[in-house]
Amino acid sequence: MQLRDLGEFGLIDRIERAARRVGAPRSVRIGIGDDAAVLRARLREDVVVSTDAMVEGVHFRWRTESPRTVGRRALVAALSDLAAMGARPLGFLCALAAPPQLPLRTLDGLLAGLLREAQTQATPLVGGNLSGARETSITLTAVGAVARGRALRRSGARPGDRICVTGALGAAALERARAERGLGRVRRVASPRLAAGRALARLPQVGACIDVSDGLEADLAHLLERGDLRAELEPAAVPRPPRFAAACARLGLDPDRLALAGGEDYELLFTVRAAGPSAAALTRRLAVPVAEIGRVRRGRPRGGAGRGWRHFGPGRVAGF
Amino acid sequence: MQLRDLGEFGLIDRIERAARRVGAPRSVRIGIGDDAAVLRARLREDVVVSTDAMVEGVHFRWRTESPRTVGRRALVAALSDLAAMGARPLGFLCALAAPPQLPLRTLDGLLAGLLREAQTQATPLVGGNLSGARETSITLTAVGAVARGRALRRSGARPGDRICVTGALGAAALERARAERGLGRVRRVASPRLAAGRALARLPQVGACIDVSDGLEADLAHLLERGDLRAELEPAAVPRPPRFAAACARLGLDPDRLALAGGEDYELLFTVRAAGPSAAALTRRLAVPVAEIGRVRRGRPRGGAGRGWRHFGPGRVAGF
Numbered sequence: 133m134q135l136r137d138l139g140e141f142g143l144i145d146r147i148e149r150a151a152r153r154v155g156a157p158r159s160v161r162i163g164i165g166d167d168a169a170v171l172r173a174r175l176r177e178d179v180v181v182s183t184d185a186m187v188e189g190v191h192f193r194w195r196t197e198s199p200r201t202v203g204r205r206a207l208v209a210a211l212s213d214l215a216a217m218g219a220r221p222l223g224f225l226c227a228l229a230a231p232p233q234l235p236l237r238t239l240d241g242l243l244a245g246l247l248r249e250a251q252t253q254a255t256p257l258v259g260g261n262l263s264g265a266r267e268t269s270i271t272l273t274a275v276g277a278v279a280r281g282r283a284l285r286r287s288g289a290r291p292g293d294r295i296c297v298t299g300a301l302g303a304a305a306l307e308r309a310r311a312e313r314g315l316g317r318v319r320r321v322a323s324p325r326l327a328a329g330r331a332l333a334r335l336p337q338v339g340a341c342i343d344v345s346d347g348l349e350a351d352l353a354h355l356l357e358r359g360d361l362r363a364e365l366e367p368a369a370v371p372r373p374p375r376f377a378a379a380c381a382r383l384g385l386d387p388d389r390l391a392l393a394g395g396e397d398y399e400l401l402f403t404v405r406a407a408g409p410s411a412a413a414l415t416r417r418l419a420v421p422v423a424e425i426g427r428v429r430r431g432r433p434r435g436g437a438g439r440g441w442r443h444f445g446p447g448r449v450a451g452f
Numbered sequence: 453m454q455l456r457d458l459g460e461f462g463l464i465d466r467i468e469r470a471a472r473r474v475g476a477p478r479s480v481r482i483g484i485g486d487d488a489a490v491l492r493a494r495l496r497e498d499v500v501v502s503t504d505a506m507v508e509g510v511h512f513r514w515r516t517e518s519p520r521t522v523g524r525r526a527l528v529a530a531l532s533d534l535a536a537m538g539a540r541p542l543g544f545l546c547a548l549a550a551p552p553q554l555p556l557r558t559l560d561g562l563l564a565g566l567l568r569e570a571q572t573q574a575t576p577l578v579g580g581n582l583s584g585a586r587e588t589s590i591t592l593t594a595v596g597a598v599a600r601g602r603a604l605r606r607s608g609a610r611p612g613d614r615i616c617v618t619g620a621l622g623a624a625a626l627e628r629a630r631a632e633r634g635l636g637r638v639r640r641v642a643s644p645r646l647a648a649g650r651a652l653a654r655l656p657q658v659g660a661c662i663d664v665s666d667g668l669e670a671d672l673a674h675l676l677e678r679g680d681l682r683a684e685l686e687p688a689a690v691p692r693p694p695r696f697a698a699a700c701a702r703l704g705l706d707p708d709r710l711a712l713a714g715g716e717d718y719e720l721l722f723t724v725r726a727a728g729p730s731a732a733a734l735t736r737r738l739a740v741p742v743a744e745i746g747r748v749r750r751g752r753p754r755g756g757a758g759r760g761w762r763h764f765g766p767g768r769v770a771g772f
Contacts, residue, residue: 144772161498162603164772165678167536167662168502168594170603178481179499181595182488183545185583216487225503227547227591262770263505266587271547273593274488275501283482283490342487358485450582452464452484 135239136232140262147226147243151257154247159222160256169258171222173277180276180283182213184451188268196311197318199238202270203245204321205396209345210272211253211324212398213451216343218284218333219276221326223258224250226272229265242270253326282333284341284402287358293339293403293428295363296411298328298420300371301348302380302387305394309385322398328418329400335417337408339428345451347395353433355401362433365426367392403428455559456552460582467546467563471577474567479542480576489578491542493597500596500603502533504771508588516631517638519558522590523565524641525716529665530592531573531644532718533771536663538604538653539596541646543578544570546592549585562590573644602653604661604722607678613659613723613748615683616731618648618740620691621668622700622707625714629705642718648738649720655737657728659748665771667715673753675721682753685746687712723748 135143148164156163162170173179184206186192192202207224214221226246230239250257255274304322311318325343332338342355348370352363370391380387404414414422455463468484476483482490493499506512506529512522527544534541546566550559570577575594624642631638645663652658662675668690672683690711700707724734734742 140770144770147772161601162605166606167533167771168500168539168596168603170537170598171499171501172600173493173499175495179491179493179542179595180488181491181501181543181545181593182579183503183547183581183591183593185547185549185581185591187549187583187585189586190584213487217482217490219488222499223501225501225593227503227505229505229507229589259502260772261503261505261591262772263507263589264510265507265589266509267585269549269583269585269589271503271505271581271591273501273503273545275499275595276488278490280492281481283488285482286486450460450464451487452467452580452582 133236134232135230135234135236138236143262150243150247154251154256156256157254160258163256163258169223171258171275173222176280177277178280178283180214180217180219180278181273182210182451183271183273184210185269185271199241200245201318201321203242204249206270206272207246207249208322208324208398210274211255211326212343212345214274214276215325215329216284216341216400217278218282218329219278220330221253221255221274221276223256224272224274226257226260226270228260228270229263230268231266232264234268253324278333284333284338286340286342286355289340289356289359289361289403289428291361291428291430292406294406294424295403295426295428296414296422296424297371297399297401298325298418298422299399300373301344301397301399302376302391302394303373304396305390306379309383324398325400325420328420331418332402337405339403339405341400341402344397344399344401345395347393348401349392351401356428360430360432362429362431363426364429369423369425371421371423453556454552455550455554455556458556463582470563470567474571474576476576477574480578483576483578489543491578491595493542496600497597498600498603500534500537500539500598501593502530502771503591503593504530505589505591519561520565521638521641523562524569526590526592527566527569528642528644528718530594531575531646532663532665534594534596535645535649536604536661536720537598538602538649539598540650541573541575541594541596543576544592544594546577546580546590548580548590549583550588551586552584554588573646598653604649604653604658606660606662606675609660609676609679609681609723609748611681611748611750612726614726614744615723615746615748616734616742616744617691617719617721618645618738618742619719620693621664621717621719622696622711622714623693624716625710626699629703644718645720645740648740651738652722657725659723659725661720661722664717664719664721665715667713668721669712671721676748680750680752682749682751683746684749689743689745691741691743
């Protein structure tokens, strides 16, 4: 059975039924089924919104990834942007474009993955849009809230700030490399660091914050590009997953490249004032491992890492 | 010059510069350039969000429409959903997917149309996403605010309610029909009824509200489908643009079909309690012509108009 057999109202019914099983928190005043969704933040909160597209053949391939994984990963990428702002999610919208001949099984897998992650993150699907298209794409808009004026920003780093990162980097790139070599499909999906982001937003010593979606070097460049700043990075200090070097060696991959440029780990990369809490204190505060990997220095970056490494065409997420 | 020559960071710079010329109201706390945008509603307002996609070959064709018109129309469609909820816009996000060989001239036209409409509607572009794709698509998410608990809904019609519509219907369908016959490109763009929607949200006698995007009959069906309700419509009372019948006759088109099923006029279709204000009083209150075109009755609809008339594949906007 294909999407065309269902028709678009059939598909909307299917999505609505699936979304309803997840349940809706009190923040959802009007969900799926109206012209727009209505969400309620708390008093004195700002609204935080971000949109992310995943396009077939660009951000995913059905050959290397199951529809469930594609669905989960799309929501993780969208919510990770809220995490990087220190926001809590209120809900999300899903614009799905797909060819009429898309197998219904694929669509159901995509929805199941999306809604499973929605449940895990307690973030309801509150509306969206359907359209025919030549290739499948899924564009998610995450809506969140943060205490007024407390959103974390990309700007805000200062010379002398310590550069920190949560968790470990390189696992997503390693799994993609395995899948591209035909050694299994991508299954592992990172988790957006929502709780850690909210904890960071409460710390006045935090300078700037971004999520690691493009890769550490590229995202560090985004973090520092507005000021006359550069990073003094200790590559050996960049945390990696367990048994990472051995797994890379088996595939003939450079573990440093994967950890520093891999992308899609959705960890938080942030700076802390020199006199701010130590990595150990941050680890306790954020309830997730935090490693210190370098320092912010005055001056333009040496070398060309980060900016312009990926031209229009195949690539990953490019938010603005 | 093509999109690929610009690269995606070049494109983001171009969008950011163009958006900055439009200016940002105080509601924008953080705009383009961070992981997410931060918007501030007033105290005791709910957040209203809606997403709409326009896909090349489905919702527009470069042959029949200028890039500027496509851009303007995309934002009108997105903001019309806020109007139908009685919300005021705070800002919007734009996810653009396009093939690397897209002429830069086309992209610039699209952006110019989008940002011209943004300026007209005092609604800033606050962020977005770029991606390569085989066909061009533009997915906009409108973010607005409405006084707590005052959002207009699709549900809420009662038997005996009078059915009303703003402005006139059929002009958009007539112009599309002309363009499809090679008689000029689509140029006319409707205006979202934002002020009228906000005025309606303040009237307690309003039952249900929707914007006319799919066509009067289809949208009326959406408005009544949740209850055991049907519309008793007076087709002759449906307001049409000046000289509409003559223009339809010249093209051999049925003016009733165009006015009742045309779509994309983005007028507001709503119901008012029997004892509520008259069409003349509503015209004054909303500062836009309001016509009464029928009554809400108990019972299932006769005939099959409205639902399921358009299957997955070529069609217009399908929000949920």
